[in-house]
Amino acid sequence: MxxxxxxxxxxxxxxxxxxxxxxxxxxxxxxxxxxxxxxPIETPSFELSSTLMGKYGEEGDRLIFRILNSGEKMKKADLSALQENNLPKFANSLSEKALRYxxxxxxxxxxxxxxxxxxxxxxxxxxxxxxxxxxxxxxxxxxxxxxxxxxxxxxxxxxxxxxxxxxxxxxxxxxxxxxxxxxxxxxxxxxxxxxxxxxxxxxxxxxxxxxxxxxxxxxxxxxxxxxxxxxxxxxxxxxxxxxxxxxxxxxxxxxxxxxxxxxxxxxxxxxxxxxxxxxxxxxxxxxxxxxxxxxxxxxxxxxxxxxxxxxxxxxxxxxxxxxxxxxxxxxxxxxxxxxxxxxxxxxxxxxxxxLQLFPEALNSDLDVLFLNFGEKETDVCQSLCMQLRKLGFSSEVYPSNVKIQKQMKYANDRKVKWVAILGEDELNNGTIALRNMVDGNQEMIELSQFISRFHSDSAPKTQ
RNA sequence: GAGGUUGUAGCUCAGUUGGUUAGAGCGUCGGUUUGUGGUUCCGAAGGUCGCGGGUUCGAGACCCGUCUUCCUCCCCA
CATH class of the missing domain: 3.30.930.10 (Bira Bifunctional Protein; Domain 2)
Structure with missing residues (x-):
């Protein structure tokens, strides 16, 4: 179905x-x-009909969404009003609530x-x-x-x-x-x-x-x-x-x-x-x-x-x-x-x-994506990821160890600003690659320097 | 509430005076020897043609109803 x-x-x-x-x-x-x-205040999305009806002129009443009575209340329907063609009265007998106008x-x-x-x-x-x-x-x-x-x-x-x-x-x-x-x-x-x-x-x-x-x-x-x-x-x-x-x-x-x-x-x-x-x-x-x-x-x-x-x-x-x-x-x-x-x-x-007045920066909601190369590598990435969040950078680790091509495509579709790559080689060298997804530049960074890069001026900024 | 208009794949649209199995582009998914996206190449999936009725041997094409879209009026943000 x-x-x-x-x-x-x-x-x-x-x-x-x-x-x-x-x-x-x-x-x-x-x-x-x-x-x-x-x-700031808030009020309910629906009010008693009596609160709204008659407040917006004749035309206004027509444009108010009414909420149908349910259950036993339906029996209150005024059928005689319907026969007399008094539709407003009939409507009122069917509905006690209305969405705010x-x-x-x-x-x-x-x-x-x-x-x-x-x-x-x-x-x-x-x-x-x-x-x-x-x-x-x-x-x-x-x-x-x-x-x-x-x-x-x-x-x-x-x-x-x-x-x-x-x-x-x-x-x-x-x-x-x-x-x-x-x-x-x-x-x-x-x-x-x-x-x-x-x-x-x-x-x-x-x-x-x-x-x-x-x-x-x-x-x-x-x-x-x-x-x-x-x-x-x-x-x-x-x-x-x-x-x-x-x-x-x-x-x-x-x-x-x-x-x-x-x-x-x-x-x-x-x-x-x-x-x-x-x-x-x-x-x-x-x-x-x-x-x-x-x-x-x-x-x-x-x-x-x-x-x-x-x-x-x-x-x-x-x-x-x-x-x-x-x-x-x-x-x-x-x-x-x-x-x-x-x-x-x-x-x-x-x-x-x-008029295309929205700032370009609104398009990118993820600052850093860590690629997933397996559990050992991901453990390190997860730690870095959590530190970045504390600094205010939105970041995530790709959830599964699938082909890098697919992970990169995901990063591209998400319009991620930076992709951090930490595979077996990097893990052994104590480094991590940081790729700028806008210009395609990629550099190797000492693992110990990674987080501090996000403090410095050359680091990506959330906008 | 009145008048007009629209509806075909996820999206944008073809589809000849009614006639076999309804097409394209884009997108999606898969592959292009699993460490690199946005540009290649190959392949696949995906439609009870808005819905219901009618005319017909036969309807995506015609008729009626209904819903939806966009527009004008009314009114409003």
């Missing part, structure tokens, strides 16, 4: 080299968060649940997989990792500044050639809606606005028309399409545009603060841009909205984030402001792969 091996759609296996590369990204993100005082909502639950053991402002980072029942596409998977950092319990805008620096540090260290940090503020979007006299339809307006770079000015206008907005509203919004110039120019224009909206001006003030601080404490490689069409975001953002895109590749956003003032209120804790950022590690991975 054999079965054709395959994996579920939207998921991937990772080969050793893939994991090594991804860990490289994770390590970089972890390091940045740690340096900025964030603490992001890290932010579980984090909000976590904060409320553990509020007595946390010190606020609480800064946490979390690197774990999330699942979405989305249709897979380029750069979109059903299982992918998010790397989130959030601060709760402080409404200071310095956190927004801090998060921009974290993004910049990570992407700069990963050697991305360039990237833009687009920022906006939900309050500005609210102001725009207010100016249009459509305060209640802010989401509809901004969702259309967000598509500007995708479907163009005409497309947005058409979509607004289709949604039933008046000519007057559309006329008011149109000038925003051609908003140009640098950050200050745009702020200047928006100051006039939003003059009669107090909430809009408030949002603008927040952006100005962030921008000022970034000018004062500049980023390394990131370019900050004010983008009023940026409306991404889960329904819960209330202040700053952030999205990062890499230059030179066709790929959706690689980081997103923003401020949400009342997320924990959903779980009964009011008045706790949060702000956070999320790295899309899998997309960053894909970009680094296409």
């Amino acid at each position: 054999s079965q054709k091996p395959s994996i579920s759609k939207g998921t991937r296996d990772l080969l050793p080299s893939d994991v090594i590369k991804r860990n490289y990204i994770f390590d970089c993100i972890r390091k940045a968060f740690r340096l900025h005082g964030f603490l 992001d890290l932010t909502v579980p984090f909000a639950r976590f904060v409320v649940q553990h509020q007595n053991s946390l010190t606020f402002p609480f800064k946490r980072y979390q690197i774990q997989p999330v699942w979405r029942a989305d249709r897979p596409q380029h750069g979109r998977y059903q299982e992918f990792f998010q790397c989130d950092g959030d601060v709760v319990g402080s409404d200071s805008l310095w956190h927004e500044v801090d998060l921009l620096h974290i993004v910049d540090e990570v992407l700069t260290e990963l050697n991305l050639p360039g990237f833009t940090l687009k920022i906006n503020n939900r309050k500005i979007l609210a102001g725009i809606a207010e100016i249009c006299g459509e305060t209640n339809r802010i989401v509809e307006i901004t969702v259309s606005l967000d598509k500007l770079d995708k479907i163009g000015e005409e497309g947005v206008v058409q979509e607004l028309k289709d949604k039933g907005f008046s000519e007057g509203t559309i006329e008011k919004i149109t000038p925003l399409f051609s908003l140009q110039g640098d950050f200050d120019d745009r702020v200047g224009y928006l100051t006039r545009f939003l003059a009669s909206s107090s909430v809009g001006l408030e949002g603008l003030e927040e952006l100005k603060f962030i921008h000022e601080k970034i000018k004062q404490f500049p980023l390394q490689k990131g370019e900050v841009m004010l983008d009023v069409t940026l409306a991404r975001g889960l329904n819960y953002y209330t202040g700053a909205i952030l999205e990062v895109s890499a230059h030179g590749v066709q790929m959706g956003s690689i980081c997103g984030g923003g401020r949400y003032d009342d997320l924990t209120a959903l779980f009964g804790l009011k008045g706790l402001s949060g702000v956070g950022v999320s790295f899309g590690a899998d997309r960053i991975y894909d970009i680094m792969e296409t």
